[in-house]
Amino acid sequence: MRLLLSNDDGYLAPGLAALHRALQPLGEITVIAPEQNCSGASNSLTLWRPLSVYTGANGFHFLNGTPTDCVHVALTGMLEYKPDLVVSGINNGQNMGDDTLYSGTVAAATEGFLFGVPSIAFSLVHKNWAHLDDAARVAADIVGHFARRPLPGHTLLNVNIPNLPYEALGEWRVTRLGKRHPSQPVIRQTNPRGEPIYWIGASGEAFDASEGTDFHAVAHGCVSITPLQLDLTHTQMLPTLREWVHGRGSAH
């Protein structure tokens, strides 16, 4: 199996190194990750300047751009083959519920998926890297299972792993994305010139963490696996919206 690894914490992040170590027995691995931490990068693409690929002292390739740039460049310009799987992570912190829209980790996997490559994003729930190697072992279990038994259709999985010892982890739970309350307000400070500056605040607390959600699974010590799709159409709203348009009376 040929694997393409990326992340959004940067090519020097412990989560990427742990993932690389754990997956090494499973196939041939190429790593291409951002030069710098890109947390919050979402699916952003660098359109206004060219990108360069370098090789770090750890043997990983890195690119002066975003996670999406990394996978995009690898799949369409750098690799001479189509990999069997894109693996992204292990992220320093959860990507659940609406986080998936902002996450560079999920975005790297998304990019693989859009190019027709099965893709999995892995995140470690809490930000202290506690039990990182246990999470990497889970990642290897999931990738190994995928290798032996591929999923039908296009695959895009979002996996969140609690910071627990391997033996203490619960089952793999297939989940839907929960919902969060809106984010905390920006934090306002004053810079030394007396001008206001704003820091983006923390994510909101879980609003829908009911049974079946990713929030619920990890709160119960389980590995959450959510299948993702990328069609944002609000299908149920189509009839209402048609009526609304119709209500405009005469066509404009």
Added chain:
Amino acid sequence: MRLLLSNDDGYLAPGLAALHRALQPLGEITVIAPEQNCSGASNSLTLWRPLSVYTGANGFHFLNGTPTDCVHVALTGMLEYKPDLVVSGINNGQNMGDDTLYSGTVAAATEGFLFGVPSIAFSLVHKNWAHLDDAARVAADIVGHFARRPLPGHTLLNVNIPNLPYEALGEWRVTRLGKRHPSQPVIRQTNPRGEPIYWIGASGEAFDASEGTDFHAVAHGCVSITPLQLDLTHTQMLPTLREWVHGRGSAH
């Protein structure tokens, strides 16, 4: 009605100015847009540094960050009220199908929606600004209709407008997102030091532009209005994935 305007082409873009002019009769408007062109920014948030808000010679506020940053800062730190509508655009170029994942224009509207504010993103299909004022007139029609007859539930609309004279435009069509083929490959050049550099290539051609899609509507001269939602869960895949997990045999 109180409107918050943003975009992803930057606070000096013609599309924003045209939108502002067209919407001015409809309410009280605050503009906050990125300092620089952020095309391709997606939902990226600036987490590693603070953001500053300035006021340009055109009276618009601008912020040294992304479209998402703009709406986030406005709604949680700058405005003292909750606006009635977030309007984003008019973008220089279409945002249809999978583009919605990468679009900073759509992302600005998404951010409003996540904070509970109805939000609409407007894009002009071709990139030459032809018939921009006609498109702005359409935007005003849609916003005006929304003002008179709000939609039930949370509203997030993605509107694409063909570059046509107002009178030549077809009806408003409620559409689903189409699909694109994968993007064109990166374009490889060599920099003057002899090193390869990569430019992100063009979007893919439409793959699903069948009747009912945004691609189909604008190809027929109509204004495409797509209702969006943000839950990426692949609901139909949940059973298959549960079976796959089960097939692993013993719990991990």
Added chain:
Amino acid sequence: MRLLLSNDDGYLAPGLAALHRALQPLGEITVIAPEQNCSGASNSLTLWRPLSVYTGANGFHFLNGTPTDCVHVALTGMLEYKPDLVVSGINNGQNMGDDTLYSGTVAAATEGFLFGVPSIAFSLVHKNWAHLDDAARVAADIVGHFARRPLPGHTLLNVNIPNLPYEALGEWRVTRLGKRHPSQPVIRQTNPRGEPIYWIGASGEAFDASEGTDFHAVAHGCVSITPLQLDLTHTQMLPTLREWVHGRGSAH
């Protein structure tokens, strides 16, 4: 006379607009300035990525780089002729003493000088743009005098203008650079994640503001004109250093 104008406050800065208006009667003007404020840019050159030139709504060219990049690109790639003079400014704030090492305004002029073009940097002492048009009139006087009576040899002038009404300004004083005390310490704040962040502090107070210096001239309401050269060799120290090397005893 053909003039090339640049600055470090960005192509939208009031100081550049005022300078442009004042110099317009004196010749044919091309403007190329940074897209964004580059205060503190010094002579930095953008080596890792290519530069693009755009034209703003005000007719000025702008470039996504530093003041030095602007003049460098104009002189070696954009203009089809060698201008008669590079003029930089009018800067929002003084560039005196050691400031000249950090100043992007002076750097733009320096770049012209290194390509064999006479160059003048203009700065307005205080940062509130008070009496900007008066300062622009002084700039036009100096440039006009230069046009009628060029200086022998290579010319690089650093001009600082007090914020005073034109009639209240004292004579043009030819000065040497004064000296400052070291800068104020960095200002330490804590970001919302509890981590220390540092802001570069203010410049130091004048240490040598004795008669003959730029500091002294502007403190007395005069226009300070300092001729600059770029050889950093500490000539007087050469003998001492030779002795020191010799004192090492045996050759390396």
Added chain:
Amino acid sequence: MRLLLSNDDGYLAPGLAALHRALQPLGEITVIAPEQNCSGASNSLTLWRPLSVYTGANGFHFLNGTPTDCVHVALTGMLEYKPDLVVSGINNGQNMGDDTLYSGTVAAATEGFLFGVPSIAFSLVHKNWAHLDDAARVAADIVGHFARRPLPGHTLLNVNIPNLPYEALGEWRVTRLGKRHPSQPVIRQTNPRGEPIYWIGASGEAFDASEGTDFHAVAHGCVSITPLQLDLTHTQMLPTLREWVHGRGSAH
């Protein structure tokens, strides 16, 4: 002796690692270098946003800013003592003649000097890192000699070392800065959207490489040591300029 080390190639550069290894026997060392390659950064200071200091896996501190930022933050906010020497380098490529104006390596040393700390910049003439450890040994020789026999007055030295085996290196030569021809023109390419883009070209060839210059020394296999000062006043031009101003006739 307490040493502060920095560079402009970034905290992961081989030149910094080699310098650190070579100087370790000579005293207590703190390293703070830029997160990314800052070649061409000159004395640029980051004024518009705060700076953060991190610690890398190699134990070096790094900062998301320029070489000048690094030394500025270390001396005024991070270190609790004043170091005995600031050492910058070993740069990947020469910094001779006019290069000193653009060099981030020299700028890091300059910043130390302006805060009253003796400072030395080291550069390896050719860019392939050949004989880096030999150069580091020379750096240790010079720093060791300085430790045993400090120079009188303020010290700012610019050292360029040929890529030669230690035994093949010639003597330490005290030099003045040579001069270069103007830089090569920008290299113009066309981006995939058909727009021109510009790359800053190579430095000019030596114009004054006569005996006594840094160019001459390294061309003869010697270690070039140039004492620097930072007063850009063109003292010899003061009388001419006074006459020019006088020639204007009536006061301003």
